[in-house]
Amino acid sequence: MTDQTVLKLNGLSKRFGPVVANDDVSLTLGRGEVLALLGENGAGKTTLMNMLFGHYLPDAGTVEVADPGGTLHPLPLGHPQAALAAGVGMVHQHFALAENINALDNITLGSEPLLSLRRDRRAAERKIKDIMARSGLTAPQDVPVGRLSVGERQRVEILKALYRDARILVLDEPTAVLTPQEADTLFANIKTMTAEGLSVIFISHKLREVLAFSDRIAVLRHGRKVGEMATSEADEGTIARLMVGADTPKVAREAATPGAPVLTLQNVSVAGRSKRDTLQGVTLTVHAHEILGIAGISGNGQSGLANLISGLAVPTAGMIRVDETEIARPSAATMVAAGIGRIPEDRHHEGIVGAMSVAENMVIERLGDPDIQSRGLLRRDAIQANAEGLAQAYDVRGPGVGAAARLLSGGNIQKLILARVFERAPRLILANQPTRGLDMGAAAEVGRRLLEARGRGAGVVLISEDLDEILGLADRIMVIRDGALVEAGTMDRAKIGLMMAGEPA
Amino acid sequence: MMDLLNILLSESFWAASLRIATPLIFGVLGALICERAGVLNLGIEGIFVVGAMCGWMAVWLGAGLWGGVIVAALAGAFFGLLHAILTVPLGLSQHVSGLGITLFATSVSYFTYRTALPNVSSPPRIEPFQALDIPVLSDLPFLGPVLFQQTALTWLALLMVALVWYVMNRSALGVALKAVGDNPDSVDAQGLSVYALRIWAIVAGSALMALGGAFLTMSAFDAFFFGMVNGRGWVCIALVIFASWRPGKALLGALLFGAFDALQVRLQTEMGALVPGQVFLMAPYILSIIALVIAARSADYPRALLTPWFKGQR
Ligand SMILES: Nc1ncnc2c1ncn2[C@@H]1O[C@H](COP(=O)(O)OP(=O)(O)OP(=O)(O)O)[C@@H](O)[C@H]1O
Ligand SMILES: [Mg+2]
Numbered sequence: 124m125t126d127q128t129v130l131k132l133n134g135l136s137k138r139f140g141p142v143v144a145n146d147d148v149s150l151t152l153g154r155g156e157v158l159a160l161l162g163e164n165g166a167g168k169t170t171l172m173n174m175l176f177g178h179y180l181p182d183a184g185t186v187e188v189a190d191p192g193g194t195l196h197p198l199p200l201g202h203p204q205a206a207l208a209a210g211v212g213m214v215h216q217h218f219a220l221a222e223n224i225n226a227l228d229n230i231t232l233g234s235e236p237l238l239s240l241r242r243d244r245r246a247a248e249r250k251i252k253d254i255m256a257r258s259g260l261t262a263p264q265d266v267p268v269g270r271l272s273v274g275e276r277q278r279v280e281i282l283k284a285l286y287r288d289a290r291i292l293v294l295d296e297p298t299a300v301l302t303p304q305e306a307d308t309l310f311a312n313i314k315t316m317t318a319e320g321l322s323v324i325f326i327s328h329k330l331r332e333v334l335a336f337s338d339r340i341a342v343l344r345h346g347r348k349v350g351e352m353a354t355s356e357a358d359e360g361t362i363a364r365l366m367v368g369a370d371t372p373k374v375a376r377e378a379a380t381p382g383a384p385v386l387t388l389q390n391v392s393v394a395g396r397s398k399r400d401t402l403q404g405v406t407l408t409v410h411a412h413e414i415l416g417i418a419g420i421s422g423n424g425q426s427g428l429a430n431l432i433s434g435l436a437v438p439t440a441g442m443i444r445v446d447e448t449e450i451a452r453p454s455a456a457t458m459v460a461a462g463i464g465r466i467p468e469d470r471h472h473e474g475i476v477g478a479m480s481v482a483e484n485m486v487i488e489r490l491g492d493p494d495i496q497s498r499g500l501l502r503r504d505a506i507q508a509n510a511e512g513l514a515q516a517y518d519v520r521g522p523g524v525g526a527a528a529r530l531l532s533g534g535n536i537q538k539l540i541l542a543r544v545f546e547r548a549p550r551l552i553l554a555n556q557p558t559r560g561l562d563m564g565a566a567a568e569v570g571r572r573l574l575e576a577r578g579r580g581a582g583v584v585l586i587s588e589d590l591d592e593i594l595g596l597a598d599r600i601m602v603i604r605d606g607a608l609v610e611a612g613t614m615d616r617a618k619i620g621l622m623m624a625g626e627p628a
Numbered sequence: 629m630m631d632l633l634n635i636l637l638s639e640s641f642w643a644a645s646l647r648i649a650t651p652l653i654f655g656v657l658g659a660l661i662c663e664r665a666g667v668l669n670l671g672i673e674g675i676f677v678v679g680a681m682c683g684w685m686a687v688w689l690g691a692g693l694w695g696g697v698i699v700a701a702l703a704g705a706f707f708g709l710l711h712a713i714l715t716v717p718l719g720l721s722q723h724v725s726g727l728g729i730t731l732f733a734t735s736v737s738y739f740t741y742r743t744a745l746p747n748v749s750s751p752p753r754i755e756p757f758q759a760l761d762i763p764v765l766s767d768l769p770f771l772g773p774v775l776f777q778q779t780a781l782t783w784l785a786l787l788m789v790a791l792v793w794y795v796m797n798r799s800a801l802g803v804a805l806k807a808v809g810d811n812p813d814s815v816d817a818q819g820l821s822v823y824a825l826r827i828w829a830i831v832a833g834s835a836l837m838a839l840g841g842a843f844l845t846m847s848a849f850d851a852f853f854f855g856m857v858n859g860r861g862w863v864c865i866a867l868v869i870f871a872s873w874r875p876g877k878a879l880l881g882a883l884l885f886g887a888f889d890a891l892q893v894r895l896q897t898e899m900g901a902l903v904p905g906q907v908f909l910m911a912p913y914i915l916s917i918i919a920l921v922i923a924a925r926s927a928d929y930p931r932a933l934l935t936p937w938f939k940g941q942r
Contacts, residue, residue, distance in 0.1 A: 176817075178816070178817075178940060179940050180940060201940075202819075203816060203817055203818070203819045204819030204820075206819075207818070207819045208819075213817070215813070215817065217813075219811065219813040219814045219816070219817035220811065220814050221806065221807035221808075221810040221811045221814040221815075222810055222811065222931065223806055223807075223809075223810045223928070223930070223931070224803055224806050224807055224810070228803045228807070229807070229814065231800070231803075232800075232803055232804060232807055232814065232815065232818045232820070233804070233815070233818030233819050233820045234818070235800040236800065237800050237801045237804055237820075238801065239799075239800070240794070240795075240798075240799050241799075242798065242799060242800050283818070
């Protein structure tokens with residue numbers, strides 16, 4: 124780390140209709156420095172970085188970027204091309220990869236002249252190999268990106284930026300989709316790269332990694348910068364107070380006695396397309412007033428279990444029972460009708476219909492209800508009133524309930540889904556990675572709502588890679604590995620960690 | 629049964645199949661380029677008509693055969709540009725715009741033809757492309773008569789298959805086209821223009837479609853008639869799916885359809901007394917639908933097909 128400044132954001136502002144996403148934000152970044160950008164969901168972190176990278180045109184403000192010699196130059200705004208040329212690379216919160224072409228093509232896209240008929244693949248391969256060796260990041264180069272895992276895709280995204288000789292790398296919630304092990308490797312790689320002079324801005328909601336890996340912290344709240352400090356002077360409490368503007372209440376957890384079984388799986392197998400959605404002879408029971416935590420390293424059959432419980436996968440063997448009734452032909456509709464509420468893993472694609480309004484998304488699972496429709500016609504006013512009430516109760520913030528749901532920030536999309544699920548007072552709740560990408564306040568809110576549902580008598584299946592989350596909420600823990608489930612029989616962090624890794628406890 | 633075998637083994641049958649397939653090859657390639665970039669171009673049927681009319685009229689006015697080909701391509705490109713402006717930067721419905729282009733292009737062509745030739749009863753003829761005869765090669769058994777009965781435009785179509793294949797699979801442009809049809813954000817994030825890529829793809833694809841029309845008036849026939857395109861454009865839209873957006877399979881699909889059609893004509897003459905002629909006319913379409921049902925199950929649509937993209941929006 125040196126005192127040399129490589130990036131200056133001066134008074135950036137951006138509004139989307141009535142929403143002020145950024146208000147007069149200024150930041151600086153030093154050479155080799157790691158700056159963590161924090162803030163609640165919807166605070167404007169992604170918007171700020173999108174202005175730096177040229178995706179959004181700021182309403183006011185300027186950006187200056189240093190050339191390799193260290194002199195600052197103003198950056199033409201609104202052109203990703205200009206940002207790339209100035210050495211700014213960005214890894215987006217939602218990956219910007221074409222899935223039908225391979226990693227090499229994604230990486231070299233845009234850096235070769237389009238109209239020449241010949242490509243120098245050899246040179247590109249050599250350069251990528253070289254970058255992989257220097258940074259420690261690797262990803263298969265010659266299969267379509269659609270077939271790569273999330274972790275691999277993210278490495279492709281970073282390689283993309285480094286291939287363009289990025290000197291400033293922006294990572295928007297890089298660890299939200301990674302397993303803890305993958306996240307540690309990523310930060311180790313980042314350390315290697317910053318030692319060579321790369322400067323990094325990363326956005327994260329996980330304070331543990333922010334405190335462990337950043338040099339400096341900047342906090343946004345409602346679009347304004349409300350604080351900046353050296354990481355060495357920060358602690359969880361101060362940061363949390365800055366982000367939320369108040370103390371976050373601790374989630375209180377009371378003891379409960381499990382009731383009758385609400386979901387029973389007996390020797391159920393699912394033949395998936397890959398290891399992530401395959402189950403082998405799974406047996407489990409969830410009772411009323413009980414949260415069952417499913418711990419495991421991602422890709423070990425969690426998707427299969429989630430698909431099964433939400434009725435998206437048909438079992439090849441075994442029996443499923445909800446309450447007392449056996450479900451002979453599971454489908455999404457029968458499972459919803461049986462009283463299962465699902466909080467899906469991929470909230471953007473499976474949780475909402477992005478092009479439909481927030482209000483419509485809130486009633487999408489009960490379009491048959493008489494309060495929502497009469498004689499097949501939707502009751503607009505009822506839908507609107509319902510949405511306004513729910514948005515209030517669940518604190519869904521954004522451009523309003525009439526706006527398309529995809530315009531919400533990631534955290535607010537999750538709140539929308541929570542509102543929809545909990546309103547139906549389901550018998551069983553399937554929560555798959557429910558706090559991924561959520562800020563601390565929102566994550567605590569999810570926990571509070573799950574406990575509330577448990578208190579009301581619902582059963583909860585909580586699938587998570589975050590062991591702390593499971594330990595904090597679950598009454599009982601099972602470990603999933605290679606598509607099989609085993610009772611953990613313990614609440615011991617270390618022992619469960621070993622079981623996840625497949626070693627005898 | 630013997631008759632069917634005789635037909636399938638005859639040189640004239642395969643020569644006819646290739647001839648019938650030629651306009652479809654141009655059309656499928658054109659539609660394929662547009663759709664790979666993420667835009668459905670239902671203007672294809674009208675663009676065929678424009679190509680047929682403009683190519684023919686240019687030759688009739690003395691531009692020469694290759695002059696006619698160029699005029700047809702430019703006219704197709706023009707209507708493609710119109711579709712591109714409506715669907716790419718303005719992001720209007722691709723179905724509505726495409727059908728509008730078809731209606732508009734068809735009527736403008738007929739209108740121009742009628743205005744230029746108000747009182748002719750039989751359509752004026754031009755001297756069309758002749759079979760390319762390459763001395764030694766055309767003496768080859770079987771292949772010689774099949775290939776060397778074809779005109780320069782059929783050869784151009786085959787050349788285009790190779791060219792489009794090369795661009796799609798070997799060039800940086802092809803990579804960018806596939807990417808923009810899969811996830812426009814990936815292209816934008818790498819500093820390329822989504823708008824420019826899509827617009828140029830539609831313009832180029834439409835120029836190719838127009839060549840399919842030009843083949844009809846300048847090679848298959850020697851004059852322009854109303855209704856001569858007769859749904860060939862729509863067939864191409866179906867064939868693209870059959871081809872799963874690959875140039876090689878597009879050639880195969882067009883040839884298959886050409887073969888069905890050639891077979892249908894021959895069966896009609898052989899068995900016309902037993903079965904009504906309409907059944908034979910339907911046959912190629914029914915068989916295409918069956919082929920499509922089988923092929924479409926595994927079809928991998930370009931993910932961003934039909935979805936407009938706007939700069940600076942989520
Ligand atoms: N293109 C857009 N159109 C309309 N509103 C938008 C757009 N982009 C962002 N917003 C709004 O701007 C605000 C800030 O969003 P942004 O995505 O920057 O938040 P964030 O801090 O990244 O949140 P998260 O942690 O959930 O990712 C949100 O209220 C969001 O709904
Ligand atoms: Mg964000």
